Amino acid sequence: MGSSDPAATDILRQLPRVESRSGCLRQGRHRHAAGHEQSGLHMATNRIFSLHVPEPECRPGDTPDFSKFEVPVAGEVVRPPVDVDAEDIHDHAYDIIRVLDDDGKAVGPWAEGLEDDEALKGLRDMMTVRSFDSRMLMAQRQGKTSFYMQALGEEAVSCAFQAALSPGDMNFPTYRQQGLLVTSGYPMLDMMNQIYSNSADPLHGRQLPIMYSSKEHGFFSISGNLGTQFIQAVGWAMASAINGDSKIAAGWIGDGATAESDFHSALVFASTFRAPCILNIVNNQWAISTFQGIARGRAATFASRGLGFGIPSLRVDGNDFYAVYAVAKWAAERAHLGHGATLIEHVTYRAGPHSTSDDPSGYRPKTEAADWPLGDPIARLKQHCIARGIWSEERHEQAQAEIDSEVIRTQKEAEKNGTLHDGPRASPRDMFEDVFKELPPHLKRQRQEAGI
């Protein structure tokens, strides 16, 4: 984790193998001790087994305590050359690259390369995502759409990453990278039209809200099936290589979905074919109600999984816009120069509910997000911009008001095109289109029978 103290580094190396990285203050409950007492009679010859089922340290009613999560010092992780071999940067899969320090200063070897206007655009993009999320959450509560998923607390991951890509590069996102669209300039109106499944929905009401698609903005069609897009990103990158192109692909997956088979498929293909791609794991600690330990995020870091395939793997502070941007730039340059894939674990925290159908108070402490040691990505970049002298509290407030009113104005415009249960929507006749390129006889017949 970047400490220059060798003793501290040793401890930190061991951290991933330790089950309890973050503790908490338990109230009146005892952890079950895996049947050790019972095994005494049988000793080594005839042990009575007990299934190991990892549990988070904290459950509802407990007081969150991340005191065991050691926040690495900003600026201390080495920035290796982009042609580095995986074996030469093993520590990067266990460290956390951070640029913004406690005072909001950008420090260390990863700090270069973000101009004033880029930093301010990043701030604005993240604020837009959060404002948009909060508005759409409300729209769902008001019954204007059936479903929504926020990226609360994870805005830096997608907004900073997109800023590091070039036009023509292709993301294969999950449902929690709306920041990629916002940063790439995809119209917010189209996002809302999709969420409302209305008459202007670019996907004609065929898809669940938030499962956007925009080839033009380098955003591959989102699927409900987890992990599938990770290997597709590798295939896209292989195609770019086969075609002698210079475009790269970026795959996205959450901590929970790394347990899916396609995660493994992607790593082996990316490694075998040296595909020009960046494989992003967003470790937000939670897969709906399941803590990341179930996907074995504490047996070893998620990033370290890339090492077994010889893929350079890094961990980055996912709430540090600067660090995400710098690492993405590094990985993109590496891919562009033909050195192949990079695996990045973005360490962050899912501050909001999994979705509008979820209530996290049923499985984790209510205040856990507030205690997350890596803080809030917007607050941290804001602090940086103020410290840099290019931003102020007043300008921030003013920008917030502008963004909020723009979101509301856009929402009103979207609602003119209809919402899920009110107003115009795509013709039901359209559901028969695009199953195939041309309508085959059996679908013609079914459409006739449906009388639409």
Add this chain to the structure above:
Amino acid sequence: MARMTMIEAIRDAQDVAMSRDEKVVVFGQDVGYFGGVFRCTKGLQEKYGLQRCFDTPINESGIVGAAVGMGAYGLRPCVEIQFADYMYPAFDQIVSEAARLRHRSNKDFTAPLTIRMPTGGGIYGGQTHSQSPEALFAHVSGLKTMIPSNPYDAKGMLIAAIEDDDPVVFLEPKRLYNGPFDGYHEKAVTPWSKHELGEVPEGHYTVPVGKAAIRRPGEAVTILAYGTMVHVALAAAEETGIDAEVVDLRSIVPLDMETIEASVRKTGRCVVVHEATLTAGFGAELVALISQHCFWHLQAPPIRVTGYDTPYPHAHEWEYFPGPVRVGAALKTVMEAS
């Protein structure tokens, strides 16, 4: 024209497609240097290079998933799953991704893939080298499913599949790779060189997608079949002397209902034959469609002759495989019904 086996025809189809369109790429397990365990890609790597024809890790989901990504980029992958029995790890990518990509993205992205897989039994392949999973694909909206029965069709259909902008599952009856097979395993195999459909034009041609072929015109009863069972049906018609019309469906999605309806309305009787297991097999769909569309023309209940609802056995290959004796018995049954 040249005499070709089905293997040579399939190899030639890929050669033609690759030479005409540099976006066509071929990959899968052992398909590169070695040329495939059935030799269906022999020489392609040598001719087109490692960028166009290559070996992959043993990972079916990876093979199809990478192909979906390549299709989204703009390539036209023709990939191989070594045996249809091993497509299950790729099922998520086939069903949830390849089949739905065009629809769910409003054609922003498409999946112009061909997924080749050797299928079918009659080769002592046991449980995992003999299955016929076509019903699993036919049930999926957005997939086309084709099964050739001879070298001429195999080449023309495979070129059509590769050129098709929709994802195609291309099932190759491996029992037919080297010669037609009518179910009489004791007999020496007749090579394709002795069969008129072993005559394969050189260069480019296609067999239109979704068009059935009548292999034996007849008046008494319609046999609906595809793959190996086409040859079994022909043998059964010959042996029983019943004037059966043998329809080779070639493509089960889309299905050529026009040809099927015309035949069944003419004969008034129908036997559906497939190797796959009975329950919820594709035969059920055929019987349902015939019942709905030809009901007033039927003189007997449609019958299915299929594999049994058991895993494909090894020792009991010929009790399991629906051979000409079982098909012949079914023909007699439908003819006796009034």
